[in-house]
Amino acid sequence: xxxxxxxxxxHRITHRHIEVFRAVxxxxxxxxxxxxxxSSQPTVSRELARLESxxxxxxxxxxxxxxxxxxxxxxxxxxxxxxxxxxxxxxxxAVALGRSDAVRLSVLCLPTLAHALxxxxxxxxxxxxxxxxxxxxxxxxxxxxxxxxxxxxxLGLCEQTTAPPGTxxxxxxxxxxxxxxxxxxxxxxxxxxxxxxxANEQFVSLSADDPYRRLIDARFAExxxxxxxxxxxxxxxxxxxxxEHGLGIAIVNPVTALAAAGDRLVLRRLAFSIPxxxxxxxxxxxxxxxxxxxxxxxLRAQAALVVAQVAALPPHKLSI
Numbered sequence: 104x105x106x107x108x109x110x111x112x113x114h115r116i117t118h119r120h121i122e123v124f125r126a127v128x129x130x131x132x133x134x135x136x137x138x139x140x141x142s143s144q145p146t147v148s149r150e151l152a153r154l155e156s157x158x159x160x161x162x163x164x165x166x167x168x169x170x171x172x173x174x175x176x177x178x179x180x181x182x183x184x185x186x187x188x189x190x191x192x193x194x195x196x197a198v199a200l201g202r203s204d205a206v207r208l209s210v211l212c213l214p215t216l217a218h219a220l221x222x223x224x225x226x227x228x229x230x231x232x233x234x235x236x237x238x239x240x241x242x243x244x245x246x247x248x249x250x251x252x253x254x255x256x257x258l259g260l261c262e263q264t265t266a267p268p269g270t271x272x273x274x275x276x277x278x279x280x281x282x283x284x285x286x287x288x289x290x291x292x293x294x295x296x297x298x299x300x301x302a303n304e305q306f307v308s309l310s311a312d313d314p315y316r317r318l319i320d321a322r323f324a325e326x327x328x329x330x331x332x333x334x335x336x337x338x339x340x341x342x343x344x345x346x347e348h349g350l351g352i353a354i355v356n357p358v359t360a361l362a363a364a365g366d367r368l369v370l371r372r373l374a375f376s377i378p379x380x381x382x383x384x385x386x387x388x389x390x391x392x393x394x395x396x397x398x399x400x401x402l403r404a405q406a407a408l409v410v411a412q413v414a415a416l417p418p419h420k421l422s423i
Contacts, residue, residue, distance in 0.1 A: 120154040121183060123147055124162065128180050132170060207238040208394040211250055212260035214241040218340045219362035220381060220405055221260065227401035228394070235394050251384045257392055258399070259384035266384065273383045273399070275406040276358075278413055280315070280377040281370045283343055283360050284352045294417050295372045298326040305351030306330035310337045318377050319354050343368060357413050372416055381406060 126136035127147065137144045155161050162176040172180070212221055217239055228235055242250065248267040251259040259270070266272035284291045290300055301323065309316040316335075323330060334345050339355040343363035346353050356379040360370050383402060385395070 116154065116157050120150060120157070123150040124154060124176075124179070125183050125187065127151060127163070127170060128172060128176070128183075207236040208258065208392055208398055209238045209240070209256045210258045210260065210398070211240050211242055211247055211256040213243065213247065213262060215339045215356065215359050216260045216381065217241040218338075219358045220402070220409065223408070224398065224401040224405040227404055228398050231401070232394065232397055235397070237398075248384075251386060254386040254389040256386070257389065257395055260402075261382050261384060262380055264380050264382050269387050270384045271387060273385070275381045275383055275402055276410055277378060277380040278357045278410065279373060280319075280354050280379050281357045281360050281413070281416075282352060282354055282373055283346050283363070284369055284371060285346060285349050286367050286369050288352060290352065291369050291371065293371065295374050297374045298323060298328050301330050301352070302328050304330055306332050307342050307345045307351040307353040308332050308335040309339070309342060309355075310335055313337075315356070315377070315379075322375055322377065358409055361409060361412050370416060 123136065123140065126139045127133060130136045130139055133147045133151065134144045136142075137147045140147065151163070155163075160175060162173060162179065163170040164173055165171075210221065221239065225237055225239075228237070240256070244261060244263070247259060247261055248263070250256060251261075252267045252269040254269060264272065264274050264277075282290075282296045290296060290304070293300065308319070331351075334350050336342055336345060339359035340363065342353045342355050343359060345351065347363065347365075347368045354373065354377065357370070358379075358381065364370055383399060385391070
């Protein structure tokens with residue numbers, strides 16, 4: 104055979120040609136391939152000959168009326184098998200998407216909200232929709248907002264109250280930050296802490312680039328109150344763990360503080376305000392899954408529970 108010169112060769116070889124080649128390789132004969140394809144032996148032979156003509160080389164040796172794959176056919180067979188497996192995965196995925204338990208609701212959230220608020224909301228969702236599936240990706244700002252703007256996730260949870268481009272925002276809660284202390288600490292006797300109460304106390308702080316760290320430091324600088332800053336860490340959950348182990352006292356968001364509270368860690372109100380918000384972000388141009396609204400309902404309910412728990416913190420002097 105002569106080498107093909109047509110530059111549009113790739114467009115002239117069709118999926119049918121590859122399908123015939125695969126059937127012949129699978130069955131070992133044109134007759135067997137015809138059975139697999141629900142066709143006739145002459146049709147298969149004609150399509151196979153056409154493929155070889157387009158390629159400009161033979162794929163099979165004709166030996167006593169039988170087809171024997173040559174080296175080129177075997178090399179092509181490897182590639183066809185890989186492609187077919189990819190197609191089968193696509194088909195399997197397409198079929199699976201028709202099942203109610205196959206679609207995952209993708210949630211992008213701040214790491215601190217993956218530890219607190221979201222787990223309770225996810226439990227509420229699963230109780231109401233036992234077949235729902237959830238994929239949670241923690242991410243810090245500003246990548247979180249960038250990814251939501253890019254429509255990469257079904258739902259986002261952040262702390263800012265304004266909607267990034269390409270999204271709409273729903274504020275789920277706005278509360279003041281709270282103090283967390285070891286239960287045995289002397290300041291735990293006070294229901295509300297003033298800025299002056301923190302003077303010279305060992306203080307566990309968020310990392311220097313955290314926006315809440317900057318707000319907290321500014322409050323103390325304005326009041327000319329010095330703390331002993333010995334430990335800093337990147338997350339509110341880590342701050343609470345440090346406080347629980349007696350490394351100092353701290354100021355964190357109420358969602359994380361409530362999740363960490365227990366026999367060894369207590370929460371106290373602050374006499375000054377450091378606002379904290381949780382906002383749901385919804386992509387404007389990504390088709391919404393049916394599970395988005397139930398997830399939002401679960402988040403609203405969980406946020407209402409957090410508000411009620413903060414409201415229930417004792418306003419009076421405690422005896423410990």
